[in-house]
Amino acid sequence: MEQLSMMPARVRIASELRKAIYAGEFKSGDELSLTEVAEKLGISRTPVREAFQELEAEGLITLRMNRGAVVNTIDRKFIRDTFEMRRLLEAEAVIRAAKNGMETESLLQRLYHLRDHIAEVSRKDYEKLNQDIHSAIWDAADNQRLRKYLLEMWNGPSVAGSPEEILEHYRNSTFEHISILQFIRDGMAAEARQAMELHITRSMANMLRCYPETEKEKE
Numbered sequence: 001m002e003q004l005s006m007m008p009a010r011v012r013i014a015s016e017l018r019k020a021i022y023a024g025e026f027k028s029g030d031e032l033s034l035t036e037v038a039e040k041l042g043i044s045r046t047p048v049r050e051a052f053q054e055l056e057a058e059g060l061i062t063l064r065m066n067r068g069a070v071v072n073t074i075d076r077k078f079i080r081d082t083f084e085m086r087r088l089l090e091a092e093a094v095i096r097a098a099k100n101g102m103e104t105e106s107l108l109q110r111l112y113h114l115r116d117h118i119a120e121v122s123r124k125d126y127e128k129l130n131q132d133i134h135s136a137i138w139d140a141a142d143n144q145r146l147r148k149y150l151l152e153m154w155n156g157p158s159v160a161g162s163p164e165e166i167l168e169h170y171r172n173s174t175f176e177h178i179s180i181l182q183f184i185r186d187g188m189a190a191e192a193r194q195a196m197e198l199h200i201t202r203s204m205a206n207m208l209r210c211y212p213e214t215e216k217e218k219e
Contacts, residue, residue: 009047011151013037014054018074018157020069021060022082024210028073033060035068054152076211083204085151090134093141093150094180094196098189102140104181106131111178118171126170128155133177137184158203160199169206 017037020026034052038045052069055061059078061069088154110129134154138147176199183192 009043010050013048013051015154017051017055021074022079022155022207026071028071030071031068035070052088069167076208079207083200087200090149090196090200091193093137093146094192095189096142097137097140098184098187098192100142104185107136108181111174115174118174121170158206164200179193183214
């Protein structure tokens with residue numbers, strides 16, 4: 001079964017662009033050049049084109065003939081809808097992983113080490129462990145369609161802000177991952193589901209901070 005760390009280039013590129021759009025690094029109306037993205041990543045244009053097609057299908061960008069793409073307007077409802085769907089799917093995956101007796105010890109040992117050295121962790125190392133945890137849960141759920149849907153929604157760590165805010169996210173996420181895996185290890189499916197739901201909800205809140213509240217939400 002394909003591991004996320006070995007995912008196709010188009011999926012990896014789509015994930016990075018998706019995360020950048022969610023975090024507001026690319027804003028509504030910004031143009032994305034297929035050639036520039038390919039050159040920046042040091043890859044051919046083909047997987048970038050495929051990633052663009054995937055993002056257009058999600059409503060994140062609009063393709064332009066021979067001109068790359070333009071970022072669509074992304075609002076708080078779009079973010080909520082996306083993360084609410086991911087929360088439903090991740091919750092189901094973690095229930096299945098707990099019931100299927102997922103092996104967790106190696107991931108927990110990596111998390112304990114990260115917890116004790118959180119101030120020293122690099123973004124690359126954190127993202128790799130984050131991917132490995134979620135990917136392992138999807139695999140243990142043993143449902144190819146469920147895994148496919150989650151892979152297509154993957155955007156990596158849902159964090160933006162100052163270095164201090166990012167470090168705080170790493171710290172909170174590490175403790176959340178430990179709780180999730182410990183519940184899975186102990187066969188506590190309901191508790192694992194609740195912990196995962198809280199984890200995804202906090203990730204959603206992190207992304208929503210990039211978008212101003214509507215007047216209705218302020219009331």
